[in-house]
Amino acid sequence: MNKPEIPTLDDVAKEARVSTATVSRCLNSPDQVSTKTRDKVLKVVKDLGYTPNFGAQALAAKRTNTFGAIVPTMNNAIFAAGLQAFQEELGHNGATLLLASSSYNSQAEEEQIRSLVSRGADGLLLIGTQRSDQIYSFLDDRQIPFVIAWSYEENKRRSCVGFDNLKASYELTLRAISLGHKKFAIISAPTHSNDRAKNRVMGIHKALKDNGINFQNVQSIECEYSIGNGFESFKTLMQVADRPTIVMCGNDVLAAGAVKMAHEMGLKIPDDISITGFDDIELASVIEPALTTVHVRHKKMGMLAAQVLLKQVDDKSYRENIKLDTWIVEGKSLAKPRSFL
Amino acid sequence: MNKPEIPTLDDVAKEARVSTATVSRCLNSPDQVSTKTRDKVLKVVKDLGYTPNFGAQALAAKRTNTFGAIVPTMNNAIFAAGLQAFQEELGHNGATLLLASSSYNSQAEEEQIRSLVSRGADGLLLIGTQRSDQIYSFLDDRQIPFVIAWSYEENKRRSCVGFDNLKASYELTLRAISLGHKKFAIISAPTHSNDRAKNRVMGIHKALKDNGINFQNVQSIECEYSIGNGFESFKTLMQVADRPTIVMCGNDVLAAGAVKMAHEMGLKIPDDISITGFDDIELASVIEPALTTVHVRHKKMGMLAAQVLLKQVDDKSYRENIKLDTWIVEGKSLAKPRSFL
DNA sequence: TTGTACGCGTTATCAA
DNA sequence: TTGATAACGCGTACAA
Numbered sequence: 001m002n003k004p005e006i007p008t009l010d011d012v013a014k015e016a017r018v019s020t021a022t023v024s025r026c027l028n029s030p031d032q033v034s035t036k037t038r039d040k041v042l043k044v045v046k047d048l049g050y051t052p053n054f055g056a057q058a059l060a061a062k063r064t065n066t067f068g069a070i071v072p073t074m075n076n077a078i079f080a081a082g083l084q085a086f087q088e089e090l091g092h093n094g095a096t097l098l099l100a101s102s103s104y105n106s107q108a109e110e111e112q113i114r115s116l117v118s119r120g121a122d123g124l125l126l127i128g129t130q131r132s133d134q135i136y137s138f139l140d141d142r143q144i145p146f147v148i149a150w151s152y153e154e155n156k157r158r159s160c161v162g163f164d165n166l167k168a169s170y171e172l173t174l175r176a177i178s179l180g181h182k183k184f185a186i187i188s189a190p191t192h193s194n195d196r197a198k199n200r201v202m203g204i205h206k207a208l209k210d211n212g213i214n215f216q217n218v219q220s221i222e223c224e225y226s227i228g229n230g231f232e233s234f235k236t237l238m239q240v241a242d243r244p245t246i247v248m249c250g251n252d253v254l255a256a257g258a259v260k261m262a263h264e265m266g267l268k269i270p271d272d273i274s275i276t277g278f279d280d281i282e283l284a285s286v287i288e289p290a291l292t293t294v295h296v297r298h299k300k301m302g303m304l305a306a307q308v309l310l311k312q313v314d315d316k317s318y319r320e321n322i323k324l325d326t327w328i329v330e331g332k333s334l335a336k337p338r339s340f341l
Numbered sequence: 342m343n344k345p346e347i348p349t350l351d352d353v354a355k356e357a358r359v360s361t362a363t364v365s366r367c368l369n370s371p372d373q374v375s376t377k378t379r380d381k382v383l384k385v386v387k388d389l390g391y392t393p394n395f396g397a398q399a400l401a402a403k404r405t406n407t408f409g410a411i412v413p414t415m416n417n418a419i420f421a422a423g424l425q426a427f428q429e430e431l432g433h434n435g436a437t438l439l440l441a442s443s444s445y446n447s448q449a450e451e452e453q454i455r456s457l458v459s460r461g462a463d464g465l466l467l468i469g470t471q472r473s474d475q476i477y478s479f480l481d482d483r484q485i486p487f488v489i490a491w492s493y494e495e496n497k498r499r500s501c502v503g504f505d506n507l508k509a510s511y512e513l514t515l516r517a518i519s520l521g522h523k524k525f526a527i528i529s530a531p532t533h534s535n536d537r538a539k540n541r542v543m544g545i546h547k548a549l550k551d552n553g554i555n556f557q558n559v560q561s562i563e564c565e566y567s568i569g570n571g572f573e574s575f576k577t578l579m580q581v582a583d584r585p586t587i588v589m590c591g592n593d594v595l596a597a598g599a600v601k602m603a604h605e606m607g608l609k610i611p612d613d614i615s616i617t618g619f620d621d622i623e624l625a626s627v628i629e630p631a632l633t634t635v636h637v638r639h640k641k642m643g644m645l646a647a648q649v650l651l652k653q654v655d656d657k658s659y660r661e662n663i664k665l666d667t668w669i670v671e672g673k674s675l676a677k678p679r680s681f682l
Numbered sequence: 683t684t685g686t687a688c689g690c691g692t693t694a695t696c697a698a
Numbered sequence: 699t700t701g702a703t704a705a706c707g708c709g710t711a712c713a714a
Contacts (some may be wrong), residue, residue: 002714006483008706008707009708009709010600010707018684018685019684019685019686020685020707020709021684021685021686021708021709021710022683022684022685024708024709024710025683025684025709028709032683032684033683033684034683034684035683036686044352049710051455051458051459052459052707052708053400053461053706053707053708054396054399054405054459054460054461054691055395055396055397055398055399055400055401055403055405055461055692055706055707055708056396056400056706056707056708056709057396057707057708057709058395058396058399058400058690058708059394059396059397059689059690059691059692059706059707059708059709060396060689060690060707060708060710061690061708061709061710061711062396062690062709064395064396064460065460066460067440073425074422074424074425075418075421075422075425076418076421076422076623077416077417077418077421080415080418081415081416083415084414084415084416084442087415087440087441087442089440089704091441096439096441096456096457097439097440097441098407098438098439098440098461099428099430099435099438099439099440100428100435100438101425106630114392115437116437116527117392118392118393118394118395119395119407119437120395120396122393133353142347157689164712174681189701226623227623227626227627242652250434253623256627257627259627260626260627263629275428282417282568282594283521283624283627284569284599284625285568285601286568286597286598286600286624286628287627287628287629288604288629349691349692350691350692350693351691359701360700360702361691361693361701361702362694362699362700362701362702363699363700363701365692365693365694366693366699366700369693373699373700374699375699375700378699378700393688393691393692394691394692396690396691396692397690397691397706398693399692399706400690400691400692400693400694400705400706400707400708401691401692401693401694401705401706402692402693402694402706403693403706423698445692471684521687541693558691575710587702680714
């Protein structure tokens with residue numbers, strides 16, 4: 001009962017009576033080996049249950065086949081579907097995912113980027129564009145391939161797979177305006193370090209401006225995405241003399257909280273107040289009334305991000321900017337304001 | 342403009358005029374080095390921006406400081422909170438998380454276990470107890486530390502951090518019975534490869550049996566966790582002559598779908614039909630009416646799982662079985678059946 | 683097509 | 699307290 005030894009390339013080589021080089025080739029570039037020896041070697045590999053040692057492989061080949069992703073949060077479902085698709089696409093290509101979450105803290109994100117890189121990540125998935133020049137040049141210096149998701153930017157130097165947050169938000173706002181809304185309020189994620197949130201707010205402002213509605217005195221609350229925060233923020237926004245007729249939320253989670261508070265306050269949605277979301281996560285369809293929100297193609301985004309990233313590993317100079325379309329999902333939470341009836 | 346060179350231990354050693362061994366010690370066991378040389382070395386480390394090469398470290402030290410987790414799904418929030426806590430606790434200890442999702446496919450899970458192990462995971466987090474003997478002995482043979490979460494079992498040979506799914510479900514059922522319910526229906530995840538789902542169903546059956554209610558002809562539908570499946574299944578369950586007065590769902594996601602269908606069918610909850618969930622994810626509190634469900638201490642579970650796993654890495658023979666408590670969360674979706682009024 | 687032999691960047695043992 | 703030096707297991711020129 002001696003402790004189980006994990007077989008190495010050497011063991012396989014000896015057993016198969018070939019050199020380690022041949023075994024290595026059988027595994028990594030099978031066509032350079034004669035069918036006969038290959039079959040022989042692969043049988044031994046199987047018999048011994050050989051699996052390559054990761055560290056040694058990484059050291060010698062200078063690649064790990066692992067990719068890092070840093071998401072702002074795993075606490076709600078915003079990134080879940082995209083991440084799952086990303087992971088699956090990596091899996092199809094024999095790669096695995098290293099995951100970290102930054103809790104929307106850019107300091108933490110930087111540390112995690114460095115950590116994942118030093119852990120040998122072949123490439124990274126990052127959310128949004130907003131981070132220090134320092135960390136971008138760290139990545140550039142080390143030639144670490146990375147893809148930015150959830151945001152879109154025209155940028156020859158970086159790859160991104162995302163969508164136009166500003167435009168999507170602009171269009172949703174236009175819809176509200178066309179229904180007769182004039183008094184807006186906003187619940188958003190903190191905009192200073194979150195370009196998606198910033199663009200979503202800017203989209204609203206732009207639409208208002210373009211339609212001659214003063215956006216300077218639109219009440220706006222910034223808070224992290226959580227149902228509880230949406231809940232509280234909505235209450236605050238309603239405690240004013242001249243109530244808004246619509247509260248636009250930076251994402252569905254906030255909107256869900258807002259809806260809940262509206263119920264508690266006895267406000268009818270959408271008669272007394274309209275509420276909109278963003279992201280179209282499953283949550284949006286279950287709450288009552290279903291949210292009018294913006295559909296984002298999360299799965300497609302995750303899958304494409306993985307594909308772009310894999311291409312960049314093969315060709316370090318490869319860059320691609322992909323803009324996915326979004327569309328408004330009609331729920332029951334947005335309608336004409338009562339004053340307009 | 343030559344390509345940027347990544348500094349190695351050697352570079353640091355030369356620059357600081359010490360041996361590589363000393364540099365290594367400064368980083369890994371600082372107290373074995375004199376304060377003076379340590380300061381000198383660490384300064385150079387910082388100046389050069391040195392970070393250890395992961396592959397080399399893994400190869401030489403036989404450990405990677407990365408841990409693998411395989412969750413059944415990332416598509417909904419069931420595992421999100423627990424996973425985030427797990428990841429954070431690892432982070433506090435300088436370790437990172439390798440994540441894979443099996444899509445509730447045990448075949449896929451096995452492959453991913455092997456993949457993560459061959460990628461040098463120091464330990465694994467697994468969900469539930471149900472998997473082949475083969476894969477368990479694979480882990481034992483290689484002496485890979487692992488912790489099972491979300492399930493609890495008395496087992497000296499394995500560690501687990503979970504809760505008693507059967508008991509929690511049993512108690513929720515008792516509550517329903519005490520309110521007067523006699524006609525039950527169940528929507529559950531597939532029970533053949535999911536011990537949590539199986540135990541939850543068994544808990545219901547046991548409670549019924551213990552109270553003299555025939556559980557043989559309780560209608561039961563098995564489907565994967567999704568709002569859509571809950572939606573459809575609920576409809577099916579209601580298309581019978583003798584409708585149940587309560588539908589107990591294997592988790593909140595299914596329950597949310599059931600609630601949605603109840604609305605569409607014009608059924609009042611809980612007057613016409615009671616619906617219960619399980620897990621107490623955020624979703625449970627936002628839907629209307631709020632779900633009566635079972636609270637699971639996801640965060641605590643994730644954190645403890647990480648701690649147990651880390652202990653097992655230090656001491657391969659360490660084992661711990663932790664049972665967390667659960668409790669019923671009172672929503673508005675469970676009440677006396679109308680027939681009982 | 684196959685084998686030899688070196689290098690990858692650390693850690694750890696043993697001496698000094 | 700420090701320094702030489704031998705592993706660690708694999709990939710890959712280069713040679714045969």
